[in-house]
Amino acid sequence: MKKKWFVGIIGLTMVVSMGAGAYAASNLTEIKAYLNHDIKVKVDGKPVQLQDEQGSVVIPITYKGTTYLPVRAVSNALDVAVAYDSETSSVLLGEKTDGVSIADGFYSMYHTKDPSKTSYKGKDYKDVYFDNTDGSRSSNFALNPKKKYQKLYLQVAAVGKDIEEISVHDSDTDTELLQTTVSIADGLKTIEVDIGGVDQLWVNAGVKDGGGIFIPLTTSYYK
Structure with a gap:
């Protein structure tokens, strides 16, 4: 409406x-x-x-x-x-013609440019979020679109084990904008989220022991 x-x-x-x-x-x-x-x-x-x-x-x-x-x-x-x-x-x-990488201003302890961690299926993405620590855990980070964009296109790959739940929330209102799963069979899955009017996002993934989450920042973007 x-x-x-x-x-x-x-x-x-x-x-x-x-x-x-x-x-x-x-x-x-x-x-x-x-x-x-x-x-x-x-x-x-x-x-x-x-x-x-x-x-x-x-x-x-x-x-x-x-x-x-x-x-x-x-x-x-x-x-x-x-x-x-x-x-x-x-x-x-609304949605812009050209995408803007989420890498700019991205901050997380799992943010890395280490060449030994930035490749997925033979392709080096240079700048990624890669959490492959031990134990079952919540792997999460914030994004700050600052109400400038209409869409988020987030690329996510499950490593080692399927990710049974990944969600994106509007941090200011604690509103869930999307919840989905990412399996190993999905490869690098692109998640599309409507983020019009959103200042800050909270992305959270439930990662199992022995599994990891790989997000290339250069090919994940706002529009």
């Missing part, structure tokens, strides 16, 4: 927050508009308060009979990723 609502509201002209330097551009035209306190916004029938990235309330603007809603506030309400490309002056909504 939210995505359908979003498609409908895209028909309205929207504005997005940009850096101060953008306002010095020569292609801007000064106008006289009005903050419209009468406009109410509902998502799936439920009232929502539009807010900017800092959590401050934002008010719709009316100009010559057209209502303008701030892109970031609407995208947050609908859990749709939004970003601004200053090089092309483009507002980017």
Whole structure:
């Protein structure tokens, strides 16, 4: 429902927050508009308060009979990723064309670039998460998409023994976004997760004694 609502509201002209330097551009035209306190916004029938990235309330603007809603506030309400490309002056909504590796800023004690640990089935992935310690355990790590992306494509391989459960949660709301299994027979399995509007993710895998988990960071990515 939210995505359908979003498609409908895209028909309205929207504005997005940009850096101060953008306002010095020569292609801007000064106008006289009005903050419209009468406009109410509902998502799936439920009232929502539009807010900017800092959590401050934002008010719709009316100009010559057209209502303008701030892109970031609407995208947050609908859990749709939004970003601004200053090089092309483009507002980017939803899933991006090009993937962004999760390797940037990734932190874990099992993060390694050791060539003896970064290969799977003859291919060297250079930069991986590889947990092959002893004992049955929870193997977990955090990711920080920071509400910039719509999808996570996580590649996972079970080593030694099947992984009976791997889950991805929204850390802020403790909402489970996906739960699945990864068997040795799956090889390098790609897990697709909807992460629109999510600031931080928590990935957890139940790994058996004698088993391990292999995640190539360079080929796991956000879009």
